[in-house]
Amino acid sequence: MREIVLQAENVSKSFGITKAVNNVSLSFEKGEIRGLIGENGSGKSTFVSMLAGIHPRSEGRFILEGKELKVRNQVEANRRGVAIIVQETGTLPAITVADNIFLGNEDQFVTFGIKKTGAMNRAASLLLEKYGFDHINASSMIDLYSFEDRKLIEIVKATYFNPKIVIIDETTTALSQKGREELYKHMLRIKNEGNTVIFISHDLSEVLEHTDSISVLRDGELIDTVKSSEATEDDLKRLMVGRELKKHYYRTDYGQPVSDEVVLSVEDLSVPGEIDGISFELHKGEILGFGGLSNCGMHEVGKAIFAASFDRNGYVKLADGTTINSVPGAINNSIAYASKDRDNESLVSSASIRDNICLPSLSELADKGIIRAKKMNKFAQKNADVVSIKMTGIDQFVSDLSGGNKQRVVLARWLGKDSDIIVLDSPTRGIDVKVKADIYEMMSELKDKGKSIIMISEEIQELLGMSDRIIIMKKGKISGEFMRDETVGEEDLIGKMV
Amino acid sequence: MTEQRLAVKNRVGKYKSFFSNVGSFLDKPGFRTLLPLTGLIVMIVIFAHLTDMRIIQTRSINLILSQVYVLMIACTGVFMVMTIGGLDFSQGSILGVSSIVISYLSFYSIPLAIVAGIATGAFIGAFNGLFHVVFTIPSFIVTICSMFLFRGICAYLTTDAPVAAVTGITAYHSTWINISLTLSVLLISFLIYQFTRLGITLKAIGAGETAARFSGIRTKKTKFLVFMAAGAITGFAAFLNVAKVGSITATSGSQLEAQILIALVLGGMPIMGGAKVRFSNIIVGALMFAILHNGLVMVGLDSAQQQLIKGIVFVLVVALTIDRRQLLVIK
Numbered sequence: 001m002r003e004i005v006l007q008a009e010n011v012s013k014s015f016g017i018t019k020a021v022n023n024v025s026l027s028f029e030k031g032e033i034r035g036l037i038g039e040n041g042s043g044k045s046t047f048v049s050m051l052a053g054i055h056p057r058s059e060g061r062f063i064l065e066g067k068e069l070k071v072r073n074q075v076e077a078n079r080r081g082v083a084i085i086v087q088e089t090g091t092l093p094a095i096t097v098a099d100n101i102f103l104g105n106e107d108q109f110v111t112f113g114i115k116k117t118g119a120m121n122r123a124a125s126l127l128l129e130k131y132g133f134d135h136i137n138a139s140s141m142i143d144l145y146s147f148e149d150r151k152l153i154e155i156v157k158a159t160y161f162n163p164k165i166v167i168i169d170e171t172t173t174a175l176s177q178k179g180r181e182e183l184y185k186h187m188l189r190i191k192n193e194g195n196t197v198i199f200i201s202h203d204l205s206e207v208l209e210h211t212d213s214i215s216v217l218r219d220g221e222l223i224d225t226v227k228s229s230e231a232t233e234d235d236l237k238r239l240m241v242g243r244e245l246k247k248h249y250y251r252t253d254y255g256q257p258v259s260d261e262v263v264l265s266v267e268d269l270s271v272p273g274e275i276d277g278i279s280f281e282l283h284k285g286e287i288l289g290f291g292g293l294s295n296c297g298m299h300e301v302g303k304a305i306f307a308a309s310f311d312r313n314g315y316v317k318l319a320d321g322t323t324i325n326s327v328p329g330a331i332n333n334s335i336a337y338a339s340k341d342r343d344n345e346s347l348v349s350s351a352s353i354r355d356n357i358c359l360p361s362l363s364e365l366a367d368k369g370i371i372r373a374k375k376m377n378k379f380a381q382k383n384a385d386v387v388s389i390k391m392t393g394i395d396q397f398v399s400d401l402s403g404g405n406k407q408r409v410v411l412a413r414w415l416g417k418d419s420d421i422i423v424l425d426s427p428t429r430g431i432d433v434k435v436k437a438d439i440y441e442m443m444s445e446l447k448d449k450g451k452s453i454i455m456i457s458e459e460i461q462e463l464l465g466m467s468d469r470i471i472i473m474k475k476g477k478i479s480g481e482f483m484r485d486e487t488v489g490e491e492d493l494i495g496k497m498v
Numbered sequence: 499m500t501e502q503r504l505a506v507k508n509r510v511g512k513y514k515s516f517f518s519n520v521g522s523f524l525d526k527p528g529f530r531t532l533l534p535l536t537g538l539i540v541m542i543v544i545f546a547h548l549t550d551m552r553i554i555q556t557r558s559i560n561l562i563l564s565q566v567y568v569l570m571i572a573c574t575g576v577f578m579v580m581t582i583g584g585l586d587f588s589q590g591s592i593l594g595v596s597s598i599v600i601s602y603l604s605f606y607s608i609p610l611a612i613v614a615g616i617a618t619g620a621f622i623g624a625f626n627g628l629f630h631v632v633f634t635i636p637s638f639i640v641t642i643c644s645m646f647l648f649r650g651i652c653a654y655l656t657t658d659a660p661v662a663a664v665t666g667i668t669a670y671h672s673t674w675i676n677i678s679l680t681l682s683v684l685l686i687s688f689l690i691y692q693f694t695r696l697g698i699t700l701k702a703i704g705a706g707e708t709a710a711r712f713s714g715i716r717t718k719k720t721k722f723l724v725f726m727a728a729g730a731i732t733g734f735a736a737f738l739n740v741a742k743v744g745s746i747t748a749t750s751g752s753q754l755e756a757q758i759l760i761a762l763v764l765g766g767m768p769i770m771g772g773a774k775v776r777f778s779n780i781i782v783g784a785l786m787f788a789i790l791h792n793g794l795v796m797v798g799l800d801s802a803q804q805q806l807i808k809g810i811v812f813v814l815v816v817a818l819t820i821d822r823r824q825l826l827v828i829k
Contacts (some may be wrong), residue, residue: 308712331714339712348706348713351773355698359713362695370693397773413713 005030005196006051006069006165011060013046013220015402020046022220023060028165033187033197035207035228038217039240044200045087047217048167051198052084053077064164075104081164085171090154091142098124098138101157127160131186148179155186166190167198172206184210204233216240249437250465251444254486258468259284262319263452264335264421266305269314274300276476278314282421282452287443289467290456292497297476298456299340302425305454306330306337308345331360336419338410340426340456346410347398354380354394357413364417383416384409387442404435411442422446425456440466460490472496533819534766534782541786545793553789553796560673562788564742567676568593569757570784571735574687575623575728576758577780582724583704583771584630584637589732589758591648592622593751596736598655601663601746608667612737619733620726622648627725631718637725645755653748662745670741679738683731688777700724704771760812761787769820 006028013021021043028034036044049055051062053071062069064080071077074084084090091100098121102109109120117139124138133152142150151171159166168187172180187197187210201207207214208228215225216239223239264282269275275297282288290298303309305316307330316324324330330337339345347356357380358365365371365379380394387408391401398409407427414422424443428436443453443466457463463470472480472493480496482488545553552558572589579586596615603611622644629640655661691697702710703717711717732754739751765783768774790811794804 306712327711328714328716337712344706344708345712346709348702348709348773351702351705355702355773358698359702359710359715362698366695371695371698372693376698 002029002031004028005065007063008047008051009061009063011047011050011057011062013043013050013055013058019220021050021217024217024220024222025060026215026222026225028196028198030196031191031194032212033191033199033210035211035214036198036200036217037202037204037207037214037236037240042217042240043220044217045169046220048084048169048198048200051077051165052082052167054084054086078104078161078163082167083158083161083163083165084167084169085151085154085158087170089147089150091150091157093143095142096121096139097128097136097142097145097153100142100153101127101138101160103157105161127156131156132182148175151175151179152182155183159186159190162193163195165196165198167200169200170202172201172203180206204236208233208236250440250462254484258286259450264305264319265315265317267315267317269301269304269312269316271297271300271304271309271312274309274476275304275473278304278473278478280471280478282454284452285447285450286468287447287453287455287466289463289470290454290473291458291460291463291470291493292473292479294458296473296497298473299425301473302337302423302454302456303339305423306335308337331417331419332363334418334420335423336360336414336417336421337423338407338414338425338427340429342403342406342410342429347406349399350397352395352397353384353389353391353401353409356398356409357383357394357416360413360417379416380412383412386415387412387438403429404431407431407435407439411439419451421452421454423454423456426458427455428457428459428462460493463493464488464490474498534764534779534786537764538782538786538789541789541793545789545796549793549796553793558792558796562792563673564676565791566784566788567680568735568739568742569754569761569787570680570780571683571738572732572754573758573761573780573784574683575731576755577762577767577775577777578691578700578724579637579728580762580767580769581700581704581771581775582721583707584721584725585759586626586641586725586728587638587755588622588626588641588644588648589728590751590754590756591645591652592619592729592732593736593739593754594652594746594749595622595648596733597740597746597750598652598661600736600740601661604663604667604740608670611740612734615736615740616730616733619736620730622733623726623729624722626729627722630725631722641755649748649752652746652750656746656748660745660747663740665744667741668744670737675741676738683734684781687731691777701771701773701775704775705773757787760808763812763815763819764790766819769816 004027008024008026011021011024012019024043024047036048038044046055050057051069053073053076056072064082069080069082071080071082077083092103098117101124102120106115106120109116109123121139128134128136128138131152133149133156136145136149136153142153145153154171166187168183172183175183187199190197199207199211208231211228213225213227214231214236216223216236218240226235226239261284262281263284266281267279269278278301280288290301292298300309304312304314305324307316307324307326318324318333322333324333324335343349348359354376358376361379362371365375367375377394384391384394389401389408389412390405398406401409427439427443431439443455446453455463455466468484470482470488470493471478472482474497480493482492542554553562572593576586576589596618599618600611600615603614626637626640626644629635629643630637699710699715699720702713702715703720707717736751740746743750761783762779763769763783764786765779765781766776767779767783790808791804794807799807
């Protein structure tokens with residue numbers, strides 16, 4: 001057994017009432033590559049953010065080489081030898097590559113308050129050369145480089161000072177195969193220099209191949225740490241999801257016919273730069289899935305049906321020939337839309353649950369133009385109870401709720417409106433297993449009541465499990481269509497996506 | 499060296515957390531409504547003590563009230579603007595231009611003059627709304643521009659001499675007319691705000707415009723109408739102003755916008771608007787502002803000292819009450 005370099009002792013993090021990380025104790029060995037996996041919202045990113053000083057800890061402590069690690073920001077973490085490459089863009093725009101690499105550590109190039117840009121650029125050039133990223137010019141503006149190149153620059157930024165712990169948080173999704181190979185190479189180099197890598201990824205085969213051991217988180221708790229050489233992908237999946245998946249999670253029925261009645265037809269729908277000439281029909285009581293890579297345009301389809309897109313062309317028509325041209329028009333014609341961007345588009349975060357549930361139904365709640373608080377309260381309470389929102393009361397602000405509860409509020413407002421056509425964009429994004437199951441159950445109930453659902457999702461399992469029909473998009477166009485069938489598998493869908 | 503810097507940082511951090519702690523304390527239900535009212539009472543008690551009770555004598559109260567009417571009516575319009583997260587700095591200029599229009603027309607017919615005053619205000623408000631909504635320019639920039647623009651028009655129209663209204667107009671400056679007109683504006687606005695979809699709609703726009711739009715609210719139209727209404731309401735207040743002063747000078751109504759802003763914030767209005775606004779902010783705020791203003795005069799401070807104290811009070815109130823969790827750019 002090798003020497004322990006870092007220990008987490010009972011680390012917890014709460015956001016409001018949600019426990020994102022719950023009492024996690026972990027130790028990391030010197031010179032190992034440790035995988036950290038778990039479903040969305042399992043607490044991986046939160047855990048490493050606390051380690052790197054991005055979020056403060058709620059409880060517990062980190063011990064680095066025998067001394068407690070107390071850092072308040074990334075620069076302090078860097079000084080103690082902890083570096084992170086974040087999931088999102090970690091570089092700042094409108095400054096040079098060299099400025100980005102030495103951000104927060106410019107002091108070494110400063111004499112008497114004056115920064116020596118030349119020396120800094122030379123130092124950055126040397127580093128880029130050493131890493132083999134010769135095509136990047138240190139004195140150029142970072143904006144000139146692609147997203148992938150910026151990630152490579154981040155690798156330099158996070159590792160040039162030889163940190164003891166390097167955290168790589170879901171970076172590979174942004175990289176091409178070539179970029180990934182570069183990253184793996186540097187992970188190996190860091191390991192060989194006797195330092196430790198914490199590697200977070202959703203790609204299980206990648207994790208198995210490039211790590212020494214793997215820790216699994218679920219719902220903020222540490223489930224297990226396994227040796228990579230002894231585990232299989234299935235083992236990891238079982239650890240990640242737990243037993244609950246075995247029960248009824250998705251729909252189990254196959255081969256049931258969907259009504260021929262068309263409730264919505266979309267003709268030649270286009271949004272410049274997003275989608276191009278999309279046409280399809282939605283049937284009564286149908287769950288129509290939309291899948292594809294995240295930037296394939298499927299999210300825009302939902303927005304365009306709801307007439308919330310900027311500069312939309314084409315037609316969205318109801319069965320009776322009514323065309324939908326505005327958001328109020330869509331709502332009044334029984335179309336509901338739950339956006340992927342829950343906090344900015346689906347819900348008014350800094351307003352009460354009551355106001356959020358009532359907003360789309362104001363015209364029904366008004367009696368000759370007069371709205372009474374009592375009626376609003378009753379309406380909100382009733383619909384909040386239907387979807388069982390965990391709350392202190394309908395006066396509670398939506399911003400205090402967890403992701404799953406927020407999504408329940410979104411559902412409550414549209415159930416209250418009793419819409420016939422429901423567009424759900426990424427309905428289970430960042431939501432825990434329990435709420436997920438509830439949402440799937442609710443979708444089945446709505447389907448049975450004859451409501452039609454368009455479900456846009458990046459999760460292939462969810463598309464396969466819930467949809468009567470799946471439309472796959474690629475680069476703004478429809479690239480494939482699948483009817484509900486047990487024989488359709490992940491590979492078939494992926495084949496049409498890329 | 500670094501330790502010193504850290505110490506300073508810690509101290510600054512302590513102050514910051516003091517202010518945000520007070521802020522979170524304010525979020526306790528009911529507290530946000532109660533605090534301004536308590537502030538009003540405390541202010542009355544302090545000034546009553548400092549002026550040997552002179553401030554609560556009938557004469558002083560009449561004087562204070564005479565300064566409240568125009569402010570309170572104008573606050574009602576800006577209250578709506580601030581609820582949707584906007585600001586309106588053109589209010590003083592609106593009051594000026596509308597007052598001039600009313601003065602001109604008062605020679606023909608008083609009702610006509612009142613309607614024309616409202617129309618003038620609505621026109622300037624529509625101008626603000628148009629630039630804000632159609633050309634998507636932040637409202638504080640648009641209204642600062644129109645503040646200068648319409649102040650310029652005021653100055654142009656009063657180049658040679660102040661614009662005098664018909665002499666008989668001062669007959670309308672009686673306490674009862676003023677009180678009943680002010681109360682009517684407040685009551686009508688309150689009823690519309692509380693019992694139609696307007697209130698909840700405006701709050702939703704202030705708290706999250708995109709989500710409000712996705713909930714089926716016609717945000718652009720609503721925003722335009724709110725700016726127009728704010729102008730129209732101040733255009734109506736201009737009549738009370740003309741009746742009080744009789745003739746209009748180039749600077750008539752200037753600084754009204756600042757008074758409104760200070761009054762509403764003193765009244766507990768969150769500067770970002772949104773779901774936490776209360777209609778009572780208008781009444782409590784306008785009264786607090788007038789009492790503060792007159793109290794400082796009666797205590798015997800000169801105008802420089804008065805401004806200084808008002809500035810300090812304003813900064814303190816904003817620092818204590820601002821909601822740091824949703825510090826967004828004002829629309």
